[in-house]
Amino acid sequence: MSADITKMRNIGISAHIDSGKTTLTERILFYCQKIHAIHEVRGKDGVGATMDSMELEKERGITIASAATNVTWKEHDINIIDTPGHVDFTIEVERALRVLDGAVLVLCSVGGVQSQSITVDRQLKRYGVPRIAFVNKSDRTGANPYKVCDQLKEKLDLNSVMMQVPIGLEDKLEGVIDLIRMKAIYFDGNDGEQIRIEEIPSELQAEADERREMMLDSVSMFNEEIMEKMMEEEDIPEELLHTTIREAVIAQELVPVYLGSAYKNKGVQEMMDAVIRYLPSPPEVENKALDLDNDEAEVVLPSDSTKPPVALAFKLEDGQYGQLTYIRVYQGIIKKGAELVNVRNGRKFKVGRLVRMHSNNMEDINEAPAGDIVALFGIDCASGDTFCDPSLNLSMTSMFVPNAVISLSIKPVDKSASDKMAKALNRFTKEDPTFRTHVDPESNETIVSGMGELHLEVYIERMKREYGAEVETGAPQVAYREAISTSADFNYTHKKQTGGSGQYGRVAGTMEPLETTEEKNYEFVNQIKGGAIPTEYIPSCDKGFQTGMEKGSLIGAPVVGVKMTINDGQYHAVDSSDQAFQTAALGAFREAYKKCKPIILEPIMKVSVEGPTEFQGNIFGTLNQRRGMIVASNEEGNYSVVEAEVPLSEMFGYSTVLRSSTQGKAEFTMEFAKYGKVPTSVTEELIKKYEEERKAQQK
Amino acid sequence: MVRTELTEKSPLRSLEKAVQGGLGKGNIAVIASKEGVGKTACLVHIATDKLMRNKHVIHVSYANRVDHIVNWYEDIFTEISKKRELEDAMEVHDDIIHNRVIMNFNQKGVSVDQVLASVKAMMDNGQLGTDAVIIDGFDFTAGSAEDIKKFKAFAVEADIELWFSDSYPEGADYLDDRGIPVNLNKDMDDLSVILTLRADQGYMVLKLVKDHKDLVSEDLHLKLDPKTLLIAEA
Numbered sequence: 001m002s003a004d005i006t007k008m009r010n011i012g013i014s015a016h017i018d019s020g021k022t023t024l025t026e027r028i029l030f031y032c033q034k035i036h037a038i039h040e041v042r043g044k045d046g047v048g049a050t051m052d053s054m055e056l057e058k059e060r061g062i063t064i065a066s067a068a069t070n071v072t073w074k075e076h077d078i079n080i081i082d083t084p085g086h087v088d089f090t091i092e093v094e095r096a097l098r099v100l101d102g103a104v105l106v107l108c109s110v111g112g113v114q115s116q117s118i119t120v121d122r123q124l125k126r127y128g129v130p131r132i133a134f135v136n137k138s139d140r141t142g143a144n145p146y147k148v149c150d151q152l153k154e155k156l157d158l159n160s161v162m163m164q165v166p167i168g169l170e171d172k173l174e175g176v177i178d179l180i181r182m183k184a185i186y187f188d189g190n191d192g193e194q195i196r197i198e199e200i201p202s203e204l205q206a207e208a209d210e211r212r213e214m215m216l217d218s219v220s221m222f223n224e225e226i227m228e229k230m231m232e233e234e235d236i237p238e239e240l241l242h243t244t245i246r247e248a249v250i251a252q253e254l255v256p257v258y259l260g261s262a263y264k265n266k267g268v269q270e271m272m273d274a275v276i277r278y279l280p281s282p283p284e285v286e287n288k289a290l291d292l293d294n295d296e297a298e299v300v301l302p303s304d305s306t307k308p309p310v311a312l313a314f315k316l317e318d319g320q321y322g323q324l325t326y327i328r329v330y331q332g333i334i335k336k337g338a339e340l341v342n343v344r345n346g347r348k349f350k351v352g353r354l355v356r357m358h359s360n361n362m363e364d365i366n367e368a369p370a371g372d373i374v375a376l377f378g379i380d381c382a383s384g385d386t387f388c389d390p391s392l393n394l395s396m397t398s399m400f401v402p403n404a405v406i407s408l409s410i411k412p413v414d415k416s417a418s419d420k421m422a423k424a425l426n427r428f429t430k431e432d433p434t435f436r437t438h439v440d441p442e443s444n445e446t447i448v449s450g451m452g453e454l455h456l457e458v459y460i461e462r463m464k465r466e467y468g469a470e471v472e473t474g475a476p477q478v479a480y481r482e483a484i485s486t487s488a489d490f491n492y493t494h495k496k497q498t499g500g501s502g503q504y505g506r507v508a509g510t511m512e513p514l515e516t517t518e519e520k521n522y523e524f525v526n527q528i529k530g531g532a533i534p535t536e537y538i539p540s541c542d543k544g545f546q547t548g549m550e551k552g553s554l555i556g557a558p559v560v561g562v563k564m565t566i567n568d569g570q571y572h573a574v575d576s577s578d579q580a581f582q583t584a585a586l587g588a589f590r591e592a593y594k595k596c597k598p599i600i601l602e603p604i605m606k607v608s609v610e611g612p613t614e615f616q617g618n619i620f621g622t623l624n625q626r627r628g629m630i631v632a633s634n635e636e637g638n639y640s641v642v643e644a645e646v647p648l649s650e651m652f653g654y655s656t657v658l659r660s661s662t663q664g665k666a667e668f669t670m671e672f673a674k675y676g677k678v679p680t681s682v683t684e685e686l687i688k689k690y691e692e693e694r695k696a697q698q699k
Numbered sequence: 700m701v702r703t704e705l706t707e708k709s710p711l712r713s714l715e716k717a718v719q720g721g722l723g724k725g726n727i728a729v730i731a732s733k734e735g736v737g738k739t740a741c742l743v744h745i746a747t748d749k750l751m752r753n754k755h756v757i758h759v760s761y762a763n764r765v766d767h768i769v770n771w772y773e774d775i776f777t778e779i780s781k782k783r784e785l786e787d788a789m790e791v792h793d794d795i796i797h798n799r800v801i802m803n804f805n806q807k808g809v810s811v812d813q814v815l816a817s818v819k820a821m822m823d824n825g826q827l828g829t830d831a832v833i834i835d836g837f838d839f840t841a842g843s844a845e846d847i848k849k850f851k852a853f854a855v856e857a858d859i860e861l862w863f864s865d866s867y868p869e870g871a872d873y874l875d876d877r878g879i880p881v882n883l884n885k886d887m888d889d890l891s892v893i894l895t896l897r898a899d900q901g902y903m904v905l906k907l908v909k910d911h912k913d914l915v916s917e918d919l920h921l922k923l924d925p926k927t928l929l930i931a932e933a
Contacts, residue, residue, distance in 0.1 A: 154764065155764065613813075613817065616817060616820050616821075617820035617823060617824045618824070620820060620821055620824035620825030620826075621824035621825070623825070624824060624825055624826075624827075629796070629797050630800050630821070630825045630826065631765075631769070631800070631801065632765040632768075632769070632800065632801035632802065632803060633800070633801075633802045633803065633817070633821065633825075634765060634802075634803045634805060635802070635803065635804050635805060635809070635813075635817060636804075636805040640817075643765070676793075677793075
């Protein structure tokens, strides 16, 4: 590895499911000679692609965890984070994006900009990640890279520009024309590893000229010298084009588009050249941390190796030798044997083994400079933790973690499975903040919750495969919430003064709806004057109200969005106590809650269904039957994309229904959109069901 | 103001009065003007008025992005509810968006047959009980008289109102000597109501050109406020 940090790239490969991301990564590894044979994702040879390190991923043909791997391409060190494409694993994608300096947006030449590409692009924008695009699968029937380039403009608002012209398309794809050098490039040999540069075939000269003109037009917007040379019809030096494009890409104002077919070994090396040419090196990206000693003020971290080290743990993995922690170094040098502190809990530790990862193989190293992505061994931490030199107290910005929308109960089949399950849950919850677990106090069952059906399914499978923990699962449950729709006063007295030590407390005030946010869904206001309730019992009231928030009276779901104000009360010199006021407050909460017209809220998913236009009536129908609100449909040729908002509770088993009503030709993705009010008829059903369950439990 | 009161006092009631009680199901109306004068705003206001009266609307567009159209609806709704101090605006909003579907056609030269087939599929399976279909951005220069007959037949069969926009380049003189927008004169039998929109002293003035049976030339006392883009009484 070279010590030159400007020759380092940390890139991610982001894409829609099935646009061939893993195959592309596999080819990159092959051309960088990290691996010596190519395996397919759904491999016939039974080996599977190298990046899909987990057995499960091999079986399903999808990539779940983002493994980091290091390759060398033309004297540049490239760390590749392979990111999962399915929305259910969005936290993984977001976490990977956090540590990237650049990304390759992979698009299918037929599907183009699909719903998932939009989500991924939004995430890239949020983290300000510069990107280039690669139009993969150009060997497929119906391939049209130009259309995809236009869609990048129209649907994603990106200033996209074709950097190449295909030589033949679909099954006739032979190579690409580079519009900067104006040469035809062919990929020979068994695996496309021999690059042959030729003159442009005469029949494509006109198209190449026209496309070069378009490319120059776009690029010249960023450099006057190019514009002048174009007007004077002078030659434009290649180097000038490269530096101009590089600056525009890093400023996120230009997205160069490359094309090829990873599967057919076409165009990958050219895309790699673009990665090192145009995507930024670590010092070219500004990273910020929060100074915990200074009221979380933002501090810029220069990728400077002479400063004390700061690093972020962005991914945990369980290896044969214990926990492997992937880190990105932001400042200073992390050295073997150095002492660091975990800022979250203040625990100090020594850096033991330090390794550079290549999927399942690793290489021991002694130090990692700012900008690098490496892994540590045997560190007890959670993902998202910041490690610093003990002299610093900086934290990398916390990442947005969405609330869980679905849960299910799990039960180990026997005693040995129970221990294994506990171990697995401990690991998974550390790895993935969107995967949570708790024990339901009433049923005593273990409940896991997460971002979608598939999300939970994958963890249950991993439990079985990696930990040998066999569990039985209950039916998936939607995470309902309760809220109030109007305000009401309360005045409640808790009184128990017969025999022994008594209890007495009276609380009065108002309950109001509160606009909820991620961080805040409850507010307590104390307006007691003249000591109607003694100061020492005010926190007891707050606590009693919060107990009320835990369980609404409609279906026992957590209550959100309540503001409780107390303005009057009464106490008894002897019989009032912390407990008495807590009970009084809880009683007051329940009394007021009934008057505030409580409602049930349910998670609403943003669903996107894509399929041939001939089936759109069926698609509309399936959404309509699920209490779905069709927001829009978008038709392009024979293909339509239907967007809808559908309650999560109605989406169970949707894939089967969709498949059977469209001859398997439509696919869908969904992600959490918001909480919405449950309609009256459904509310009644839910209440009835809750009451029956309660009765059954009491028996 | 509550929702019902708001719709009763809507300036669109006077538009209805002017065209003998409204467009009516089975009929087609067209708003013609030069580019960028505010046809989309008018159509969205008309659609929003229908939604407020518990009617179901499909909005067909030929634009690139659906979110732009959604934004139009959001903006118009916000302006209306602000101007009229609508009570429970959020609730009304959440309620009416359930009755609105946007259908976007991205492909150049998509045929009328295909559009109608898709709209029908939506009416049969997606949004039952559709009352009106807004078609913004249909190219009347490319559409033949035959195409308009198909739309008319569809409006009658499906028992819906059809609202179109018809656009002309900046600077063009688009009215013929009878004052009819030139793209439309071949379709006069199938078009029940024709309105034009022109800029006049900082406002956009709505003019009635055809009211069901008769050709008229009447400035309605309705203008489009360039700030809020709402139709208002002049």
